[in-house]
Amino acid sequence: xxxxxxxxxxxxxxxxxxxxxxxxxxxxxxxxxxxxxxxxxxxxxxxxxxxxxxxxxxxxxxxxxxxxxxxxxxxxxxxxxxxxxxxxxxxxxxxxxxxxxxxxxxxxxxxxxxxxxxxxxxxxxxxxxxxxxxxxxxxxxxxxxxxxxxxxxxxxxxxxxxxxxxxxxxxxxxxxxxxxxxxxxxxxxxxxxxxxxxxxxxxxxxxxxxxxxxxxxxxxxxxxxxxxxxxxxxxxxxxxxxxxxxxxxxxxxxxxxxxxxxxxxxxxxxxxxxxxxxxxxxxxxxxxxxxxxxxxxxxxxxxxxxxxxxxxxxxxxxxxxxxxxxxxxxxxxxxxxxxxxxxxxxxxxxxxxxxxxxxxxxxxxxxxxxxxxxxxxxxxxxxxxxxxxxxxxxxxxxxxxxxxxxxxxxxxxxxxxxxxxxxxxxxxxxxxxxxxxxxxxxxxxxxxxxxxxxxxxxxxxxxxxx
Amino acid sequence: xxxxxxxxxxxxxxxxxxxxxxxxxxxxxxxxxxxxxxxxxxxxxxxxxxxxxxxxxxxxxxxxxxxxxxxxxxxxxxxxxxxxxxxxxxxxxxxxxxxxxxxxxxxxxxxxxxxxxxxxxxxxxxxxxxxxxxxxxxxxxxxxxxxxxxxxxxxxxxxxxxxxxxxxxxxxxxxxxxxxxxxxxxxxxxxxxxxxxxxxxxxxxxxxxxxxxxxxxxxxxxxxxxxxxxxxxxxxxxxxxxxxxxxxxxxxxxxxxxxxxxxxxxxxxxxxxxxxxxxxxxxxxxxxxxxxxxxxxx
Numbered sequence: 001x002x003x004x005x006x007x008x009x010x011x012x013x014x015x016x017x018x019x020x021x022x023x024x025x026x027x028x029x030x031x032x033x034x035x036x037x038x039x040x041x042x043x044x045x046x047x048x049x050x051x052x053x054x055x056x057x058x059x060x061x062x063x064x065x066x067x068x069x070x071x072x073x074x075x076x077x078x079x080x081x082x083x084x085x086x087x088x089x090x091x092x093x094x095x096x097x098x099x100x101x102x103x104x105x106x107x108x109x110x111x112x113x114x115x116x117x118x119x120x121x122x123x124x125x126x127x128x129x130x131x132x133x134x135x136x137x138x139x140x141x142x143x144x145x146x147x148x149x150x151x152x153x154x155x156x157x158x159x160x161x162x163x164x165x166x167x168x169x170x171x172x173x174x175x176x177x178x179x180x181x182x183x184x185x186x187x188x189x190x191x192x193x194x195x196x197x198x199x200x201x202x203x204x205x206x207x208x209x210x211x212x213x214x215x216x217x218x219x220x221x222x223x224x225x226x227x228x229x230x231x232x233x234x235x236x237x238x239x240x241x242x243x244x245x246x247x248x249x250x251x252x253x254x255x256x257x258x259x260x261x262x263x264x265x266x267x268x269x270x271x272x273x274x275x276x277x278x279x280x281x282x283x284x285x286x287x288x289x290x291x292x293x294x295x296x297x298x299x300x301x302x303x304x305x306x307x308x309x310x311x312x313x314x315x316x317x318x319x320x321x322x323x324x325x326x327x328x329x330x331x332x333x334x335x336x337x338x339x340x341x342x343x344x345x346x347x348x349x350x351x352x353x354x355x356x357x358x359x360x361x362x363x364x365x366x367x368x369x370x371x372x373x374x375x376x377x378x379x380x381x382x383x384x385x386x387x388x389x390x391x392x393x394x395x396x397x398x399x400x401x402x403x404x405x406x407x408x409x410x411x412x413x414x415x416x417x418x419x420x421x422x423x424x425x426x427x428x429x430x431x432x433x434x435x436x437x438x439x440x441x442x443x444x445x446x447x448x449x450x451x452x453x454x455x456x457x458x459x460x461x462x463x464x465x466x
Numbered sequence: 467x468x469x470x471x472x473x474x475x476x477x478x479x480x481x482x483x484x485x486x487x488x489x490x491x492x493x494x495x496x497x498x499x500x501x502x503x504x505x506x507x508x509x510x511x512x513x514x515x516x517x518x519x520x521x522x523x524x525x526x527x528x529x530x531x532x533x534x535x536x537x538x539x540x541x542x543x544x545x546x547x548x549x550x551x552x553x554x555x556x557x558x559x560x561x562x563x564x565x566x567x568x569x570x571x572x573x574x575x576x577x578x579x580x581x582x583x584x585x586x587x588x589x590x591x592x593x594x595x596x597x598x599x600x601x602x603x604x605x606x607x608x609x610x611x612x613x614x615x616x617x618x619x620x621x622x623x624x625x626x627x628x629x630x631x632x633x634x635x636x637x638x639x640x641x642x643x644x645x646x647x648x649x650x651x652x653x654x655x656x657x658x659x660x661x662x663x664x665x666x667x668x669x670x671x672x673x674x675x676x677x678x679x680x681x682x683x684x685x686x687x688x689x690x691x692x693x694x695x696x697x698x699x700x701x702x703x704x705x706x707x708x709x710x711x712x713x714x715x716x717x718x719x720x721x722x723x724x725x726x727x728x729x730x731x732x733x734x735x736x737x738x739x740x741x742x743x744x745x746x747x748x749x750x751x752x753x754x755x756x757x758x759x760x761x762x763x764x
Contacts, residue, residue: 098728102515123514212708269618269708418513432708436620451534462513462729464520 038132038352042345049081050350052108052343055097057087057335058163061298065370073357080350082109090335091421094119101125108343109351111335112159115420117151118234121158122418122463126338130157132352142378143359146403149413150332153235159336160355163373165295166330166399167219169193169320170279172205173313175288179203186289186317190220190255193289193320197264200288207264209278209287210256212435214427215333216291216319217244217252218415223321224248225328225407228415229456235410238465239417239456245449251322253441257434267435270428283309291319293333294399297372301393316395318402329406331414334373374400419459426451506734513728522731530735535714542624543693543715549628550635550692555684557632558639559677565640566647576644582637587697594630595702614709617702623709630698635691639684646680647673686751693717693744716740 036042043050058066063086070082087093090113100106101123112120120126132138140148143161151159173183179200187193193208201207218228226248229239259265266287268277278290283303300314319330337358339351357363364380367373369389375381381400390397406412417423430448433439439447509519510526530536561579565572582590597604600615616622650673658672674681696717703713705722714722716736723733 095726098514119513124517125514267614269614428708429711432620436614454534459513462510463517464512 036135037127037341037345038135038339038348039345040136040349040353043079043349043353046346049078050346051081051083052347052350052354053083053085054109054111054351054354055085055087055093055107056111057090057093058111061302062163062295062371062373065367068370069358069363069367073354076357080353082354087111090116098123104342106340106342108340108347109354110338110340111162112338113335114150114333114414115424117159117336118153118238118416118418119420120338121153125341126158127341127348128156128158129160129337129339129352129355132339132348132355133157135349136352136356138352138356142361143376144378144403145408146329146412147332147376149408151336152413153416159338160359161332161376162335162337162355162358163295163367163371164332164334164376164403165293165373166333166402167213167216167291167319168294168297168395168398168402169289169291169317170282170300171289171315171317172282172285172311173315174311175200175205175285176315179205179288183313183315186315187320188318189321189324189326190251191324194255194258194262194264197259197289198262201262201264206281206285206287207262207266207289208259209281209290210259210265210267211270211275211278211290211292212267212428212431213270213292214424214431217249217427217431219319219330220252220322221248222331222411222414223319223328223406224251224323224326225409225411226322227411229417232410233413233415234417235413238460239415240460241453241456242417242423242449245446248322249445249449250441253431253434253445256431257441260435260438265435267432269432282314283312285311294374294396295334295372297395298370299372314395316398318398327407329408329412330402331412332403333414368396372396372399374403417456417459418463419455422455422459423452426455503734503737506730507738509731511729511731515728519731526731527735527738530732531739535711535719536736536739538711539714539716539719542712545624546628546631546695546715547689547692549625550631550695551685551688554632554635554639554688554692555643555681557636558684559643559681561636561640562643562647565644579640580637580644582634583641584637585634587634588701590630590634591698591701594626594633594698598626618708620709620712623703623707623713627695627698627702627713630702631692631695635688638691639688642680642684642687643677646677650676682751682755685755686748689747689751690744693740693747696721716743 054070056063056066067084070084074081085107087096093110094112094116097106097110097112106125110126133140147161147164148157151157151161169186171183171186176183176186180203181196181199187196197208221228221244226246227233227243230241230243231237231239233239256265266277266281268275278287279292279296279300281287282290294316297316303309304312304314321328337351337355339348339355343351358367359376361375361377361379361383364375364377365383365385368375368380369385375383375386380386427448429451430439430444433444433447434441507527508521508523510522511519565575565579595617596602598616600606600611605611605616610616612619612622616626654676655668655672658668663672693715694717695715699713699715699718700721703710705726707713717740720733720736720740723729723736
């Protein structure tokens, strides 16, 4: 009881800062009093099975694994039936969800991309899973603390992590050898990355293929223990500005500009037809290194197994840190699961039961082995399945190690800002300006900061906070 | 006398009866939304549906008008219009002159030249998009292969989209110019010819002045057409493209404000701006250009 109190007080603090504090809190308090959200009693007292709709956006191999896990869950008990509704991309899912808020036809459970965390809270249409954890007396146990921290704002667990990954360095060992580099010693920091790319390029091995994904920028900041946004990355108070216009940010932009100067890098946009050019180019031998999500590992292995790429032997390494003596860590990426505020307490409890199943050690081990997402529990990482996988294929362990090394602080928890999509576009545009028009790194960085801050302020103002 | 008054009243009643259906439709679908739009512009909307909007007065208008994205959008819009209208009109005139000759089979050319009018924006965009594709397109085959690819290149995306709009506008421009040429008084041309005017003089001193009402009409229509282009940008560029900020013309900005940013207030402000621009451009055209237009007296 006391715990629920604390959670709802923290929730009130978050909501209290937004548009309609009185009305929102009033209605919340009323609904909480009559039917406690997420109560397991609501589920046990309901007649017949409770069906919930779950919007998920896992493509291909990952989607198959999602279906397999859910089938197993539906067959394992009679109280809850999960109905998978497959969506397209993360971005379109959230857009569709927002439209659904108008029509009223929202799913009971929604899979949302990491960067939508603050936005999801701001829709005021989800209950924090903390409510369910408290109601069910759920212990987080050996769930990785940094991963949980990503979906926590003001100490309240809002979404529940499920498919979690980290950005990793993919490189072609054969090209390294041909260029006279040691294939077992990939670059570990940005300046080493720059010089390695240059060596590879001058030795005719193709340089670096780079997708302009602002996630990597955020990660580099965190490896240098630097915040992306103010107010502790938006974790203790709503972020009102970005905070990356500093020496760490400049180190990253300088490195990108240097690679452009060396002619050792080619970029592609995160969206559109060229989305996978960095990965495909690494396969074709056009590039010898690239940075991308660890969740692509399963697909990469499938492609390599076809034998189409005889000149490629893929090595996987942690994303190079911002500097050689950086003391930070890598924040998690991926997706979280969100329970609707509009569903009945029985459906909310049903959704929680399903989430608890998905995040169990057994499910996580199976999920990780099939996809390349990391196992979210230490016990899952120590399971025979995962141990065998990692022994055979060490690349799969890289992201897990990334997310379990370094300090646990607000920098490594990652940032939450409401309009993250637009903020990311501002960062990507600044990065692109380094490559397209040769803008000075200092100018590009301060432009990114100024534009992103304007976007955040306009968003906060629209929420009535400006 | 009385019967005349009655008859006149009846005529008025009939006139109103005939006008009312159209008036009602206009009122419901045009006038009412038009007025509501001004109201929307005074309210600021939260980023997500279902949360309350609040009254902000004119501050939303001023903040929008001074924002970089608006100024960038305005710049792109004018660049787009300045590319499409003059080239479209000139091309249409050239085609019309070429097809005006009384030769056998000319009707076929007239059909071909005017056919772009009936092509759909979506089809045109897809065809041109394929031609501009960096891998299978016509441009790389010609050795033109900018990096980044033309449709995601901040410098070239807008001209590329303008090419499609020009191509589509050519048909209409051709029809307008042909109509103008066909109604040109033959005796004036003949008189000029008899006076010994050579081709360039004929063109600049006789044809163009006589055609000026037609060109003027084409200019007004073309400007409105260019300001309202949407489909090409939506299909070939889209809001996630790296070149997007340079192709975000006003009308498209209205669309993204509404459907991507979920911001009816911003969309309302932008559409009012678009309305004001179109109104003043048209008024300016009438005010300053009409004086130079020569209307032939019958």
